[in-house]
Amino acid sequence: MSWQQRSKCLGLCVATALAALPAPAQADDLSALFEPNTIVSAGGFVGAGPRFQGGKQVGLWGLPYVSFRKADEPREWWSPDDGLDVTLVGQGRLQAGAVLDFREGRFRNDDHRLAGLPRLPVTVGLGVFGEFWPIAETVRLRAEVTQGIRAHDGIIAKFGADLVSRFGRFTLSMGPRFVIGDEAAMRLDFDVPVGTNLVNPILAPYRAAAGPRSAGATASLGYDWSETWQTLGYIRYDRFIASASDSPIVRRIGTPNELTVAIGAIYSFRVSP
Template sequence: MAMRTLSACCLGLFLATAASAQEAAPNLADPTPAKGWIVTLGGSLQLGPKYDGSSSAGLSFMPSLSWRRVGEKPGFSAPDDSLDYALYETDRFSVGVAGAFRSGRYSGSNNRLFGLRDVPWSVEAGVFAEFWPILDRLRTRVEVRQGFHGHHGVVADLSADWVERFGRFTLSGGPRLALGSASYMRRNFGITLPESLANGYLAAYRPSGGAKSIGLASALEYTWSEQWSTTLFARYDRLISEADRSPLVRTSGQRDQFTVGLGMNYSFQFGN
């Protein structure tokens, strides 16, 4: 009887210990995702053409904003990507909305623009799609955006970037192609007859829609810490087709467009 009582006590002690251990041990299979967001604020200072086809350069500042869930791997973004938000994404494909800001062209910035209408700044809103034919190495992207305020045309940007990571460095770059509708091209490269007569220097010109430029872009990012990173980037565009034939380019500007810039990003955790 004593042996049976001792065995029962040992069994009870074992079950209680096992239950306590199970309660204290973490659930490694817990599917609950990490809480909170990593928000990245940034901006870049750029030196580039004052307007499409300009032969003079000016400084501009472009802000940037992105976010991801805590625990998610940081995604790749080229410096000349528009601000975007993915509505659907997988490891290789994403699609969503995109927006961009385009500075204007003002007659007071160049004597040769006298008599021409100003082209105010524009906000462009639309959609984007990305696809990685080679995961984490080759990215392709297309953006289609509608202009508001300064112009009311449609623009499209197509790009491809090869991405290489070396420790804290990320090197990327590839070809670019820009397209514009007839409304966009006429607003930015066209010259009406009254404008030509008032200017007395530039001939009248009415372009149609199509390809605007082809080019190359590259960027070198260095990650200083989990919070800070900087990016040095450059882009070259060659105006072609209807844009290249514009007197704004041939007579008072240039077809070769260069942009260089330096960006900085700061990341922080938000929420629990």
């Protein structure tokens, strides 16, 4: 069994949530950190994307990255939009486990036209993931299902497929993405409560429904400068569909098209207890 940790969130909230995840009682769980020549990879990403779900305004962000693996484990390919995960079952081509997913917030200063809408704090979702490689190291299928840490945050399910190709020191990947949400998750981001139009006349009352949320695609390009240094560029496009695209938040304030870009660098080194 391999154990890999990916950091996708900022601050102590991430460390606290990760500590709450169940860990396998195996020799290669967290104890891998204390084995000889454990390989630790650390770095960070900077990028730009929508300030909130459906928003047109662009914001800048920065996130750290960290993972570790045993000395005899090969470096696993991953996508920058994967949630922070811990493999609990399986190895190699089929894996499953716990996952933590970052969920964007929404604040009044993101766009003055949000007046009257409730403020949404940044939060995370906890759940499970499954990953299968029908063609080893070439085609990956992945699903993540998470529940927000607050009961009313709702459930979001993310599905993706990736085609991974290696050309010398370059690694190119691309593939589709599809997201669905239950009623609670959809209403949280896309509802317009009754009475909002009294404060903000451009927003008519609206109730979002469970179902498809977005469809899109992603691509990344990595380059291994050496055994220790790697850089990675990433781009993702999402199109809100169904109930999400009909929301006045998307139609009157924002846009159904979302584009996220990022670039990062990762340094790998061996540590011994």
